[in-house]
Amino acid sequence: MTDWLGMTPNPRNPRPELRARVLARATQPEARGARWGWLAAAALVALALGGAAGYWTRNTIAALAAERDRLAAALAVVRDTLGFVRGPATRVAWVPVTTNGRLGGVTIFADSATRRWLVRCEGMAPSEPGETYQIWFVTADGMKRAATMTMDERESTVMAMAFDVPSDVGAVTGAAMSIEPRSGSTQPRGPMVFHLRL
Amino acid sequence: MTQPKRLSQEDEHTLLRRLKARDESALAELYDALAPWVLGLASRILQDDPEAEEVLSDVFVQVWRHIDQHEKSRGPLVPWVLSIARNRALDALRRRHRWWRKAERWGDALRLEDDGAVPAPDPADAAVPGWPVHQAVHAALAALPVDQRRIVVLAYFEGLTHSEIARRTGQPLGTVKTRLRIAHGKLAEALKHVKDWLR
Numbered sequence: 508m509t510d511w512l513g514m515t516p517n518p519r520n521p522r523p524e525l526r527a528r529v530l531a532r533a534t535q536p537e538a539r540g541a542r543w544g545w546l547a548a549a550a551l552v553a554l555a556l557g558g559a560a561g562y563w564t565r566n567t568i569a570a571l572a573a574e575r576d577r578l579a580a581a582l583a584v585v586r587d588t589l590g591f592v593r594g595p596a597t598r599v600a601w602v603p604v605t606t607n608g609r610l611g612g613v614t615i616f617a618d619s620a621t622r623r624w625l626v627r628c629e630g631m632a633p634s635e636p637g638e639t640y641q642i643w644f645v646t647a648d649g650m651k652r653a654a655t656m657t658m659d660e661r662e663s664t665v666m667a668m669a670f671d672v673p674s675d676v677g678a679v680t681g682a683a684m685s686i687e688p689r690s691g692s693t694q695p696r697g698p699m700v701f702h703l704r705l
Numbered sequence: 706m707t708q709p710k711r712l713s714q715e716d717e718h719t720l721l722r723r724l725k726a727r728d729e730s731a732l733a734e735l736y737d738a739l740a741p742w743v744l745g746l747a748s749r750i751l752q753d754d755p756e757a758e759e760v761l762s763d764v765f766v767q768v769w770r771h772i773d774q775h776e777k778s779r780g781p782l783v784p785w786v787l788s789i790a791r792n793r794a795l796d797a798l799r800r801r802h803r804w805w806r807k808a809e810r811w812g813d814a815l816r817l818e819d820d821g822a823v824p825a826p827d828p829a830d831a832a833v834p835g836w837p838v839h840q841a842v843h844a845a846l847a848a849l850p851v852d853q854r855r856i857v858v859l860a861y862f863e864g865l866t867h868s869e870i871a872r873r874t875g876q877p878l879g880t881v882k883t884r885l886r887i888a889h890g891k892l893a894e895a896l897k898h899v900k901d902w903l904r
Contacts, residue, residue, distance in 0.1 A: 510781075510784035510787075510788070511784055511787075511838060511841075511842045511896050511899055512842060512846070512857070512861045512892070513742070513746045513784065513787030513788065513790060513791055514742055514746075514783075514787065514835065514838050514839045514842045515746075515749075515839075515842050515843055515846055516745040516746050516748070516749035517745055517839075518741035518742050518744070518745045518833050518835075518839070519741055519744045519745040519748055519757075520740075520741050520744075521740050521741070521744050521758065521761060522758070525740075525758060525761065525762070526733075526736060526737075526740070528762070529736065529740075529761060529762045529765050529766075530729070530732060530733055530736060530765070532762055532765075532766055533732060533762075533765045533766045533768070533769040533770075534729050534732065534769060537770065
């Protein structure tokens with residue numbers, strides 16, 4: 508029971524002038540300014556850290572989302588390409604081409620089940636300014652527009668493109684490529700690069 | 706010695722409630738009732754008047770600012786205030802950088818109280834509120850065997866740890882612990898009838 512031991516020493520009356528001083532000091536408002544200053548500074552630091560963390564998180568999420576979309580697109584392309592290789596209804600044709608004195612080749616994967624084509628060109632001369640290579644579906648009703656492929660000098664000499672066979676195009680019996688204006692033509696008018704039956 | 710103000714029974718009952726209600730006059734009444742005891746305790750521990758008066762001031766500042774922390778279930782008001790005074794005084798004692806200059810004065814005091822005896826109550830103080838408690842505590846402490854009383858005094862008034870007491874007194878640590886435990890038991894038994902005289 509040490510609670511009461513504090514009353515063991517004899518009491519001592521304080522000097523009378525101490526009373527007012529002690530009471531005034533005790534009841535004066537606490538110097539909260541400094542404390543609030545520290546609290547405000549701490550809050551600001553926390554806010555800044557939180558903002559920076561939020562900014563970093565937002566940027567990171569945006570970058571990761573962009574990367575995810577890019578990878579998803581690349582995966583879709585790979586799956587699409589693989590689908591041509593594995594498709595039971597895919598026919599493959601390769602034709603050598605000579606463009607502007609350069610020897611190259613065009614490979615066509617034609618999937619009749621999904622009505623999708625994959626065309627791969629390699630070793631072809633760059634397109635002249637204002638010109639493009641245009642691919643055609645050969646049907647019983649004549650040649651129908653398929654796609655345009657513009658070879659750029661700065662790019663690789665290999666270019667691949669996948670596209671659908673439109674539903675209004677009837678049975679496709681072959682493929683052709685001609686050199687047309689950059690905007691493409693409704694009917695082949697330029698020099699024919701190749702024409703083959705599938 | 707001037708006579709500290711006596712509190713009426715009604716004032717005693719409502720003092721704590723008024724303190725918690727931030728009634729400054731209640732603090733003044735508490736000061737009048739307890740300042741002599743706080744100063745007496747601080748002086749006993751510090752043996753230095755200016756430092757004891759500083760502790761006195763600190764105690765009432767702390768009481769006023771933290772009165773909400775006092776819960777009746779945790780003990781009466783007076784021991785709570787005195788425990789603040791003791792802790793403040795011991796803190797000051799430990800902080801003291803002028804220890805070496807006061808060592809001689811301390812040596813004198815310790816020689817006088819080497820057996821843990823405390824000055825007998827001064828009859829001139831008999832009118833001070835709380836005087837019966839003072840007498841009861843004094844008697845309980847005085848009734849302890851010298852070895853036990855000395856250990857209690859070293860622990861309470863100098864804030865020494867068990868190990869420090871053992872070194873100071875040259876007693877085995879286990880003996881110090883045993884004597885302190887027995888002394889606390891005796892004090893608790895002797896003072897169990899004491900009620901808070903200031904509520």
